[in-house]
Amino acid sequence: MKKHLKLAAYAALLLLLPFATGLALGKTWVRILDFALLYVMLALGLNIVVGFAGLLDLGYVAFFAVGAYCYALLASPHFGLHLPFWMILPIGAFSAGIFGMLLGAPTLRLRGDYLAIVTLGFGEIIRIFLNNLDTPYNVTGGPQGIDLIDPIRLGPVSLNQPPGHAVYSYYFLFLLFALATAFVSTRLQHSRIGRAWAAIREDEIAAEAMGIDTRNVKLLAFAMGASFGGLSGGLFAGFEGFVSPESFTLTESIMILSMVVLGGMGHIRGVVFGALLLAILPEALRYVGPLEQSLFGKIVVDPSGLRMLLFGFSLILVMLLRPAGLWPSPTRKRELLAHGETAKHENTDIYDAGR
Amino acid sequence: MTQDAKLLEVRDIGRTFGGLAALSGVSLTINRGEIYALIGPNGAGKTTLFNILTGIYKPDSGNFRLEGVEMAGKKPSELAKSGISRTFQNIRLFANMSAIENVMVGRHCRTRASVLGAILGNSNTRAEEKSIAEMAKHLLDYVGLSRHAHMLARNLSYGDQRRLEIARALATEPKLLALDEPAAGMNPLETDSLKRLLETIRRDGVTLLLIEHDVKLVMGICDRLAVLNFGKKIAEGEPSQVCSDPLVIEAYLGAS
Numbered sequence: 276m277k278k279h280l281k282l283a284a285y286a287a288l289l290l291l292l293p294f295a296t297g298l299a300l301g302k303t304w305v306r307i308l309d310f311a312l313l314y315v316m317l318a319l320g321l322n323i324v325v326g327f328a329g330l331l332d333l334g335y336v337a338f339f340a341v342g343a344y345c346y347a348l349l350a351s352p353h354f355g356l357h358l359p360f361w362m363i364l365p366i367g368a369f370s371a372g373i374f375g376m377l378l379g380a381p382t383l384r385l386r387g388d389y390l391a392i393v394t395l396g397f398g399e400i401i402r403i404f405l406n407n408l409d410t411p412y413n414v415t416g417g418p419q420g421i422d423l424i425d426p427i428r429l430g431p432v433s434l435n436q437p438p439g440h441a442v443y444s445y446y447f448l449f450l451l452f453a454l455a456t457a458f459v460s461t462r463l464q465h466s467r468i469g470r471a472w473a474a475i476r477e478d479e480i481a482a483e484a485m486g487i488d489t490r491n492v493k494l495l496a497f498a499m500g501a502s503f504g505g506l507s508g509g510l511f512a513g514f515e516g517f518v519s520p521e522s523f524t525l526t527e528s529i530m531i532l533s534m535v536v537l538g539g540m541g542h543i544r545g546v547v548f549g550a551l552l553l554a555i556l557p558e559a560l561r562y563v564g565p566l567e568q569s570l571f572g573k574i575v576v577d578p579s580g581l582r583m584l585l586f587g588f589s590l591i592l593v594m595l596l597r598p599a600g601l602w603p604s605p606t607r608k609r610e611l612l613a614h615g616e617t618a619k620h621e622n623t624d625i626y627d628a629g630r
Numbered sequence: 631m632t633q634d635a636k637l638l639e640v641r642d643i644g645r646t647f648g649g650l651a652a653l654s655g656v657s658l659t660i661n662r663g664e665i666y667a668l669i670g671p672n673g674a675g676k677t678t679l680f681n682i683l684t685g686i687y688k689p690d691s692g693n694f695r696l697e698g699v700e701m702a703g704k705k706p707s708e709l710a711k712s713g714i715s716r717t718f719q720n721i722r723l724f725a726n727m728s729a730i731e732n733v734m735v736g737r738h739c740r741t742r743a744s745v746l747g748a749i750l751g752n753s754n755t756r757a758e759e760k761s762i763a764e765m766a767k768h769l770l771d772y773v774g775l776s777r778h779a780h781m782l783a784r785n786l787s788y789g790d791q792r793r794l795e796i797a798r799a800l801a802t803e804p805k806l807l808a809l810d811e812p813a814a815g816m817n818p819l820e821t822d823s824l825k826r827l828l829e830t831i832r833r834d835g836v837t838l839l840l841i842e843h844d845v846k847l848v849m850g851i852c853d854r855l856a857v858l859n860f861g862k863k864i865a866e867g868e869p870s871q872v873c874s875d876p877l878v879i880e881a882y883l884g885a886s
Binding site: 459462463466467468469470471473474477478480481482483484485486487488489495499 | 684685686705706707708710711715716718722723724725726727731734735736737738739740741743745747748749751755758759762798799801802
């Protein structure tokens with residue numbers, strides 16, 4: 276009974292959140308919430324690769340781009356195609372999954388730093404392709420990107436209607452998808468496949484010797500993670516109505532990785548928390564400028580610079596004080612406590628505070 | 631019994647590492663249901679042979695058959711699926727997983743739930759998951775670790791870690807269980823209980839291949855053994871025979 280009450284409370288919170296936010300802070304903030312949900316999906320996808328299977332991926336945003344461009348090409352005047360979103364989203368997720376395998380196949384023997392460099396290069400390659408595939412034949416629209424993308428429609432109803440309230444309808448759509456990805460992640464983690472991923476993370480040679488086809492299982496991790504990215508890419512394109520290579524830079528990849536690491540690698544709730552925090556924090560720090568104005572009567576430090584400085588500083592602080600992430604899984608917590616010299620001397624109370 | 635008595639046939643296996651012949655022309659046969667040991671001085675090629683039989687290395691020449699099926703060149707995971715499972719000399723458990731999870735991983739190649747099944751959680755998948763957990767529990771009990779089922783592998787005592795590796799290997803339902811120095815670093819008490827465990831495993835129908843430095847354990851437990859020296863097999867047979875073989879005495883004690 277108590278569990279049901281808790282569930283109902285969560286549901287009510289999630290349903291009322293956008294309206295409360297809209298009333299209190301304005302529509303800009305509802306839009307930020309929408310983006311935060313997209314980041315939750317991205318972080319959960321990357322968590323499969325990095326957190327579950329232990330494969331460092333610095334080019335994850337490439338899959339987001341693949342999903343977004345799939346949507347853009349199949350539902351815009353660019354090619355004159357206007358497929359419905361329930362067809363495009365699976366196509367986008369599937370194509371991203373294929374790209375995930377394309378990245379995974381040549382990197383099967385790599386780990387750690389080496390894998391990170393290759394994945395970083397892969398992310399850049401995709402972005403540069405998107406940037407330059409406007410000649411000789413205009414496929415991606417080049418640096419201008421693709422404009423006038425169809426909004427997501429549920430039957431005859433466009434989510435952009437009524438005008439000005441799109442942020443609310445998209446919130447619920449994204450919420451649905453974010454919950455679904457969290458559900459899928461949880462199920463996968465506690466399955467035989469999730470155990471195989473964990474085994475590979477722990478000791479690849481032993482995993483192979485115990486009958487796990489490490490090649491297939493690693494490719495599966497890349498493909499699953501990538502398809503989550505592709506899915507949220509499609510949603511992003513429908514929401515924004517515009518895509519360009521600028522949205523898919525290395526900074527984005529690093530941001531998503533930070534969400535996973537900061538939240539607590541391999542721990543789904545932690546990753547969701549990390550994604551929400553890092554999606555919202557930089558926006559909240561925009562208020563630094565007006566705050567300075569009201570405190571000192573003038574702008575003392577350039578707010579845009581200070582914003583990123585504070586952001587970076589808080590990241591460093593978190594990693595120093597809580598190396599296992601803000602909300603680590605119980606296992607990972609023990610692991611880091613056993614490993615790191617600094618962690619050994621940590622006050623265990625700090626860890627328990629988050630639970 | 632129409633089944634062939636020969637479980638594993640190794641023929642003329644050779645392997646070089648940059649000009650050094652680690653193994654040359656080694657042949658041996660392991661019969662069903664026996665405990666077969668491989669001994670030899672350091673650098674004799676025991677571990678190389680072992681790694682070839684478990685798929686970590688590919689042989690340069692020769693081949694080996696399990697129940698008449700050609701196995702040389704297969705990947706470790708394929709060999710595990712075919713029925714050769716192993717433990718490691720320097721323990722390689724999944725250190726940050728619990729004991730029972732370690733054993734459950736061993737069930738991977740005998741189960742088949744797909745991504746879709748895992749996501750949907752249908753009745754087949756749930757039944758399979760339940761059987762995995764039950765089998766893992768049973769195996770932990772079998773090696774005497776059931777009270778530590780939920781402890782992290784890294785926190786188990788050394789002897790228990792060795793036992794857990796055996797349980798994990800048994801979870802793949804091997805026909806041949808290959809143990810790389812299972813008694814290394816054990817005290818006499820632990821060695822003794824290991825010996826009993828190995829005898830139980832043999833009694834339950836699993837053939838054992840054993841590399842071991844502890845000659846007393848080897849002589850006390852194995853049915854037949856082969857001695858390697860400088861990459862060649864210098865003797866094979868029952869312990870009493872091999873012990874008195876002059877070539878073996880020379881290899882271990884030096885020429886007189």
